[in-house]
Amino acid sequence: MRVFFVAVLALMLVWTVVMGRLGGESVDPGRTPLVWTSDDNPLRKEQVALFNRLHPDLNLTLDPANQGMEKVIVQSIGGVGPDLFDCRDANQLSAYVKAGIALDVTDELRGMGIDVLGETWPAMRSVAVHEGRVYGVPTNIGANALWVNQDLLPRGVVLPSGAWTWSEFIALAQRVTRRDQSGRVVQAGLLFDWYNWPHFLYGFGGRVFSSDGTRCVIDSAEAVQAVSLMQDLVYRYKVTPSPVEEAGMAGQGGWGAGNINLFGAKRGVFALGGRWWLANLRKFDGLRLGVVESPHGTRREFGAVGRATLVNANGPRRTEALRFLSYLASPEYNGLVNDQADGICAFARYAQGDAFEHNPSYPAEDFNLVWRSVSARAVAPESSPYVNGQLANRLIERQLDLVRIGQKMARDALRDAARDINREIARSLDEDPALRERWEAARGPNR
Amino acid sequence: MGARRKAWIVACFLLPNFLGFVVFTAGPVVFSLGASLTNWNLQRTTPTRYVGLANYVELSRDDQFWTYLVNTAYFMIGMPFAIAGSLFLAVLLNQRLRFTTTFRTVLYVPAFTSGVALMILWKALYNPDFGPINAVIEAVLRTIGLGGLEAPQWLLSTRNLFGLDVERLGVVREQFGLGARDALIFMGIWTGVGGGNMLLYLAALSNVPSELTEAAALDGASRWECFRNVTWPQLSPTTFFIVVMSYIGGLQGGFEQARVMTAGGPAGTTTTLAYYIYTKAFEEFQIGYASAVAWVLFGVIFVVTVLNWRFGNRETNLL
Numbered sequence: 001m002r003v004f005f006v007a008v009l010a011l012m013l014v015w016t017v018v019m020g021r022l023g024g025e026s027v028d029p030g031r032t033p034l035v036w037t038s039d040d041n042p043l044r045k046e047q048v049a050l051f052n053r054l055h056p057d058l059n060l061t062l063d064p065a066n067q068g069m070e071k072v073i074v075q076s077i078g079g080v081g082p083d084l085f086d087c088r089d090a091n092q093l094s095a096y097v098k099a100g101i102a103l104d105v106t107d108e109l110r111g112m113g114i115d116v117l118g119e120t121w122p123a124m125r126s127v128a129v130h131e132g133r134v135y136g137v138p139t140n141i142g143a144n145a146l147w148v149n150q151d152l153l154p155r156g157v158v159l160p161s162g163a164w165t166w167s168e169f170i171a172l173a174q175r176v177t178r179r180d181q182s183g184r185v186v187q188a189g190l191l192f193d194w195y196n197w198p199h200f201l202y203g204f205g206g207r208v209f210s211s212d213g214t215r216c217v218i219d220s221a222e223a224v225q226a227v228s229l230m231q232d233l234v235y236r237y238k239v240t241p242s243p244v245e246e247a248g249m250a251g252q253g254g255w256g257a258g259n260i261n262l263f264g265a266k267r268g269v270f271a272l273g274g275r276w277w278l279a280n281l282r283k284f285d286g287l288r289l290g291v292v293e294s295p296h297g298t299r300r301e302f303g304a305v306g307r308a309t310l311v312n313a314n315g316p317r318r319t320e321a322l323r324f325l326s327y328l329a330s331p332e333y334n335g336l337v338n339d340q341a342d343g344i345c346a347f348a349r350y351a352q353g354d355a356f357e358h359n360p361s362y363p364a365e366d367f368n369l370v371w372r373s374v375s376a377r378a379v380a381p382e383s384s385p386y387v388n389g390q391l392a393n394r395l396i397e398r399q400l401d402l403v404r405i406g407q408k409m410a411r412d413a414l415r416d417a418a419r420d421i422n423r424e425i426a427r428s429l430d431e432d433p434a435l436r437e438r439w440e441a442a443r444g445p446n447r
Numbered sequence: 448m449g450a451r452r453k454a455w456i457v458a459c460f461l462l463p464n465f466l467g468f469v470v471f472t473a474g475p476v477v478f479s480l481g482a483s484l485t486n487w488n489l490q491r492t493t494p495t496r497y498v499g500l501a502n503y504v505e506l507s508r509d510d511q512f513w514t515y516l517v518n519t520a521y522f523m524i525g526m527p528f529a530i531a532g533s534l535f536l537a538v539l540l541n542q543r544l545r546f547t548t549t550f551r552t553v554l555y556v557p558a559f560t561s562g563v564a565l566m567i568l569w570k571a572l573y574n575p576d577f578g579p580i581n582a583v584i585e586a587v588l589r590t591i592g593l594g595g596l597e598a599p600q601w602l603l604s605t606r607n608l609f610g611l612d613v614e615r616l617g618v619v620r621e622q623f624g625l626g627a628r629d630a631l632i633f634m635g636i637w638t639g640v641g642g643g644n645m646l647l648y649l650a651a652l653s654n655v656p657s658e659l660t661e662a663a664a665l666d667g668a669s670r671w672e673c674f675r676n677v678t679w680p681q682l683s684p685t686t687f688f689i690v691v692m693s694y695i696g697g698l699q700g701g702f703e704q705a706r707v708m709t710a711g712g713p714a715g716t717t718t719t720l721a722y723y724i725y726t727k728a729f730e731e732f733q734i735g736y737a738s739a740v741a742w743v744l745f746g747v748i749f750v751v752t753v754l755n756w757r758f759g760n761r762e763t764n765l766l
Contacts, residue, residue, distance in 0.1 A: 068487050070729060094489040095732070184576065245604045248576030388490060390731045401714040402613065405603060416614070427505075430484055432493040 030057040032320050037072060037082040038311070040064035043279060050336055058320055069095065069272045073415075076101040076312050083321040086307045087136060089381050090126040091154070091389035094309060102135040103313040108322055109134055120346045121304075123378035128308035136310035137328040138335050138346035142274035143304035143378035144199045145370050147281075148290035152176060152187065152269045159292045162373075164227060166203075168297035169209045169270075173239035176269040184248060189239030190214050191259040191268035192230075194404050197396070199272065199303030200226040202379040203296040208392065212442040213384035216421035218396060219414045226297060227410035231403050243405055249424035264415045274305070275371045278341035282362075291367035293374060306343065344371050385427045386439055485737040489732035511715065512723065512740065513616055516747075518628065519719040521611070523697040528640030530689055534682070536640060537648030538674070547756035551649070558642035566707040569634045572603035597664040599625035602709055605716045613714050626719050631704050644689050651685035652678070691755050698748045720744045 004064075030254070036046055044062055048327035051060050065080055066075060069092055075081040077099065087093045087102075096102035109116060116134050117125060124138035144367065147168075148159065173189030180186050206223035209216055217223070233240040241249055249267055263271040271277075272294060281287060294302055309328060311321040327333050334345035339361065344351050351372045359365060384387045399417040404410035429436040455692030483502055487495045496754045506512050540551050544744070572634050580599040588596050605613045606624030613622065620697065655678050705711045711718035711726070718726070720740060729735035 059558075068729065071732075073489055091490060098490075183623060244575045244600055247574050247603065388488070388731050388733065391733075394726065394731070398712075398714050401712050402605075405605070406714055407605065407613075428493065431498075435493060 028059065029058055033318060034058055034060045034084065034317060034320055034324065035063050035082040036060055036084040036324065037063045037067045038307075038309070039067060041342075042190060046340065047336060047342075050332060051324065054327065054332060055323060055331075060324065064419070072096070073099045076104070076314050079314055081312050083312055083315045083317050084309050084324055084381070085312065086139070087127050087310050087340055088305070088307055089389065090130070090383040093127060093130050093135060093308075093310075094385065096192065097130050097135060102130075103311040103315075103318060103321075104133050104135060105311060105322065105325060106134040107139070109325065111423070112326050112329075114326065119329075119349060121306075121348055121375050121378060123304045123380040124306045124308070124346050126380040126383070127306060128310075128394060136308040137325045138306055138308045139328055139345050140343035141304055141306040141375050141378065142276045142343035143240075143371065143374040144272055144274055144294055145374045147263060147271040147277060148292060149263065149266055149269050150288040150290045152266060161292075163293060163300050164295050166297060168293040170239065173270065174237060175231075177239045177387050178281075185241045185245045185269070188241050188249075188262070188268040188361065190233060190270045190272065192233075192240060192264055192272040193259055194230070194400055195397070196272055196303055197230065197400055198379075198381060199226065199294065201231050202301040202303055203294070203299060204229075205297070205299045205301075208382045209384040209397070209446050212384060214439055214443050215367060215425065216384075216387075216392070216418045218421070219411075219418035223414055224411045227359070227400070227403060227414060229297070231406070231410055234404070255268045274343055275341050276343045278365070282341070289364070289367070291370045293370055301377055301379050303375045303381075303437045304375065305381070306346065308346075315369045335376050336351050338368075344368075344375055344403065348372075348376070384425070386428050387421060388424070388428075388433060390423055391424060392421050456621070460493045466624060471557060479738040479741060482735050483742050487733075487735040487738075489734060495735075498735070502670060502736050504738070506739055510615060512720075512743075514614075514715065515718050515720050517611065517616060518716065519698060519701060519721075521607070521628055521633065522701055522719060523694070524608075525636040525639070526693050527696055528533075529636045530641035530686070530693060532636065533642070533644035533689075534648050534686075536645050537652055540645070540649060541652045554641040555644060556641065557638045558646075561704070561705050563707050565638065566634075566704060569630075570602065570708050575603060575628050579676070600631040601625070603713060605713050607716070613716060627709055627713060631708070632700070633716055635700075639693075644693075647685050647689060648682065651682050651742060655681045660766045664691045677684045687755075687759055690759060694747055694751050694755060698744065698751065 018125060036048070040062075044064075048060050048062050052058065064415075066072065066082065067086065072081060072085045073095070076085075081101065085096075088098060093102065107148065114137065114158040116128050116137060120128070120138045121143075123143070125140050127139050128134060128136040153159075157172065169190075175189075176187070177185065177189035178187035198208075202224055204222045205216070206220055206226050208218050234242050246262075249262055257275065259268070259271055260277050260280045262268055263273075263277075263342060264281055266287075293300075296302075309325065311318055315321060329347060329348055331395050334347050334350035337343065337345045337357070338351065338356055339359065350356070351368075357366075357368050358373075359368070384392070396417045399408070399413035403410055403413045425439075429439055484497060484499060485495055486493055486501070487499045488516055536554055540547055540554070544550075572580050575598065577600075580601070584598045585594075588594055588598070604624065604626035606622050606626035607628045608623075609616045609624065610623035611628075612619045658682070660673050660675050661673060663677050668676065699721055701717070702721040702725060705717050705719065705722040706725075709717040711722050721744070724737050724740050724744070727733045727740060
């Protein structure tokens with residue numbers, strides 16, 4: 001038995017040595033290592049490779065395993081955080097700044113000739129700018145527009161080249177929606193994900209929070225109109241599959257779940273989504289794609305998502321990390337984002353010109369100007385300093401779940417969501433007298 | 448070797464494990480107790496400070512906490528069925544039949560198959576339109592002349608066997624039926640029947656002395672009487688162990704199912720306390736509050752386990 005244990009121990013030691021030699025990237029001693037915490041997206045690897053080619057003295061590696069906000073904060077405070085990390089919304093940025101781990105790069109960027117406030121899309125500024133100071137550089141923007149399966153459109157249908165309204169769209173969507181004899185949707189007029197509710201909200205001029213952020217106003221008439229439309233698209237106009245029908249469509253024929261796959265499998269004529277869908281849609285054979293602006297309600301505004309990359313204030317290689325921010329503002333990086341269809345580039349000036357409009361690598365994609373137009377009209381995800389953004393989102397989406405499955409009317413659901421969020425705001429104010437002072441100052445004496 | 452020297456050697460052997468326990472288990476546990484007494488929020492919307500029992504008081508008023516506690520309890524409804532099922536299977540597999548080993552292996556499959564793979568499979572089975580479960584239900588309904596009735600929408604429905612309301616504690620008529628909660632219970636029963644419990648019962652059954660059952664049979668006891676009065680009492684320590692472990696597992700459970708199959712929905716109906724802790728800590732970053740929920744959950748588990756020990760082991764002949 002003793003021989004057995006000794007043999008196992010010896011084997012484990014040998015294995016450790018072998019794996020230690022095989023594992024890990026060998027870093028050229030002449031190159032400075034840099035670590036970027038971002039998502040595990042295949043596109044990201046090309047972006048890293050391009051940076052390393054442009055900066056042969058640096059060795060940037062991606063660390064997708066530690067991208068959670070809590071990990072970034074704890075590791076950075078502990079001195080073992082990444083050199084660069086991503087930020088996805090204003091709430092996160094505020095947390096990073098308050099944790100003291102986001103480096104204020106206002107002056108450095110100015111010195112490098114990078115004007116985040118002036119050159120990037122307005123919707124993306126809130127992920128990089130906090131209380132007037134710049135903490136990072138936006139990496140891309142994913143504004144929503146309407147994907148079109150051209151082959152499924154009836155002959156003679158001319159799509160608008162600019163703005164159109166939901167009522168104009170619904171008439172067309174009803175024409176192109178097909179159902180089988182049992183009433184099941186076989187071809188949806190419109191596919192959309194319910195997490196895109198802010199897109200509908202902004203299109204009707206609704207907002208989650210009042211302009212001063214002091215209260216939740218998602219029960220406004222505009223918001224009710226927006227969410228009622230979402231429900232009506234499913235249950236009244238029947239151009240969008242219900243949750244049950246959607247599950248059925250995903251279950252048929254092995255197309256997999258998710259609207260990108262359903263759209264790629266020609267199960268939807270129109271689909272609401274971002275340019276980032278292309279990264280998947282390019283893999284489908286025989287698709288003839290088009291893009292038009294999303295219909296709007298009372299306002300021609302659209303929902304969008306995006307990221308910014310920040311520098312770790314406690315990182316030992318801040319100077320080198322700043323060179324990455326410079327790279328994010330470069331024509332090479334922005335051109336790559338446009339080519340990859342990782343949304344479109346964050347710097348508006350690189351989203352124009354012939355190379356952008358008619359990319360020779362993708363000659364069929366003649367719709368890039370639409371993405372430019374919707375990015376310019378995109379609205380940033382909202383936040384309030386008086387309530388946790390994720391909590392507010394959860395409270396809203398919990399109610400929208402009931403609207404989606406047809407159990408609750410939009411008016412009632414949004415009234416309850418607003419009540420719950422305002423209760424949370426009141427709770428935050430009770431907890432923190434300084435926050436209450438700020439809240440009272442923001443509300444003003446007469447309100 | 449002197450006693451002192453021997454003690455040192457023992458301590459040296461124990462030290463690595465003990466250090467690991469202190470640093471990676473006991474330390475975080477104590478730390479989380481401390482965290483539960485603070486308003487620690489990773490988003491730093493408010494400065495971190497000691498708040499005493501405020502999180503616990505807050506929790507007692509948190510409607511969602513109570514709803515999710517009820518959800519957690521609801522998911523445990525399937526536990527007795529899973530235990531009874533595993534006993535039934537074990538008794539069957541304990542017979543001297545052909546292919547018993549094959550049956551044992553096949554029935555243990557749920558235990559060693561990846562949980563996530565099983566959940567994705569079950570998600571397809573529960574597809575309201577094309578899932579085989581609804582296909583069978585619809586066929587049965589048609590056969591018995593109830594073709595007009597609608598088959599359950601399973602993971603997409605908030606309905607449940609007890610008609611529990613979605614947003615507040617209470618019962619409402621519209622919610623009676625079968626929905627996401629019940630779907631997860633049925634899946635849990637299936638997983639539980641052929642898993643580790645079945646193996647434990649099999650091991651326990653093999654330890655029941657055959658002379659006892661033979662003697663009872665000679666005295667004229669039927670097979671059921673033999674099982675009820677001879678085998679079952681012999682199994683009581685195993686049953687007690689399985690019940691205690693199932694309670695603990697049940698109260699801690701529901702996370703994977705919520706994460707993989709339902710995202711806690713629809714409308715929070717499949718959110719359990721374990722998933723709520725995750726949401727609070729790692730999505731909303733309210734570490735202090737999440738720690739308080741975790742300690743309350745620990746308290747519930749502790750009380751249930753003590754009650755089990757106090758009243759459950761009266762029937763066992765182990766203790």
